[in-house]
Amino acid sequence: GPKRPQDRIDLPAMKEAFRTALTAPVGPKGFGLKKERLQATGTYKDDRGHELDLKHGDVVIAAITSCTNTSNPSVMIGAGLVAKKAVERGLKVKPYVKTSMAPGSKVVTDYLHEAGLWPYLDALGFNLVGYGCTTCIGNSGPLPEPVAKAIKEGDLIVAGVLSGNRNFEGRIHPLVQANYLASPPLVVAYALAGTVDIDLTTEPLGQDEAGNDVYLKDLWPTSEEIQALINESVKPEHFRKEYDGIETSNETWNKIKIPEGSIYEWNPESTYVQEPPFFVDLTPETPPIHAVRGARVLAKLGDSVTTDHISPAGAIPPDSPAGKYLQSKGVRPIDFNSYG
Known part of the structure; x- marks a missing residue:
């Protein structure tokens, strides 16, 4: 520390x-x-x-x-x-x-x-x-x-x-x-x-x-x-008591409804995960690589800067951009969960 x-x-x-x-x-x-x-x-x-x-x-x-x-x-x-x-x-x-x-x-x-x-x-x-x-x-x-x-x-x-x-x-x-x-x-x-x-x-x-x-x-x-x-x-x-049948023993977990099929069905209303736009028009064929021009620096960082500093783990403050976004979607602060 x-x-x-x-x-x-x-x-x-x-x-x-x-x-x-x-x-x-x-x-x-x-x-x-x-x-x-x-x-x-x-x-x-x-x-x-x-x-x-x-x-x-x-x-x-x-x-x-x-x-x-x-x-x-x-x-x-x-x-x-x-x-x-x-x-x-x-x-x-x-x-x-x-x-x-x-x-x-x-x-x-x-x-x-x-x-x-x-x-x-x-x-x-x-x-x-x-x-x-x-x-x-x-x-x-x-x-x-x-x-x-x-x-x-x-x-x-x-x-x-x-x-x-x-x-x-x-x-x-x-x-x-x-x-x-x-x-x-x-x-x-x-x-x-x-x-x-x-x-x-x-x-x-x-x-x-x-x-x-x-x-x-x-x-x-x-x-x-x-x-x-x-x-x-x-x-x-x-160990036997706790792990035998672990995949079926939690009734609450087993009752959660999950989508069927081999491809994930994106939900436009989800506040947890949205479809990344980078892959929407992706095809099996690899497109030609073009030179990157005019790109802007998103972050210029010194030493000891971790992904935690850039994209935080932990609680979501209600007055943060993420907190305001969730509230605009009708999510109460008590239901925010966390970044992690």
Whole structure:
């Protein structure tokens, strides 16, 4: 992070890397914040009416997501063990953090239940929101209004921590500018800490019910603990149960009407996909190649510009050209789906 998946940050360097990024020139590793803005805050009121000051680096999205990471039992069991130890110590996720769990397979929830770890993840707010692409493709949904208001009020550089595989600007959420890719256990840890402006290797991520500091090392499971639970809970029958008959087992999916025939029937009323004009008069014979003259440059781009920057993934803002187009076609913003 904070803007590219290839910019690896070692855990002990995270705090300093974030602070450096705040004032570094705008670019792949910088936000160009002026020094007088470093102490900016936004007032957030929680469900109980308590007021908190949100500040730069506060984590507002923590998501265990992505079929890439959630296909690895080691890190998923590891996340469950971190959650278990945190709950047993009386730790809670900070109230302004939006948490979610979206594995790539139902097998993950099966073995987490088998291992007895699901209730602890659930207790920390890592509730099941679905299977498949969610936060990592921008389907995180809206932030709670008080959180969004505080971010706008303070013009804050807040953070998302997710176990996805891409974190380009604007992809995760329009209001969340700093996004860090982390293993599922670290996603849980940062949700507990509530900020990326912390060195989790030396600073406590919270206090237990007795007021004692709790460190990441107190919650981190050993390789032996993880492997023992994998041996006990990841079983072939989970895979058989979820994948036998997968092509016919979803009644809702099976009821979707689809056009017949080998050639797709374009629907002029569709707001999802229209027939590209480039192929309308295409024939089996290859036409002669002509010189391209008078062509205009559509985009002149520097380094580290991805297809995500050119054609965004993620939520469709109602006031964007795409949003206005959809509304002109009678599509309500709540039904926009996403670019991805």
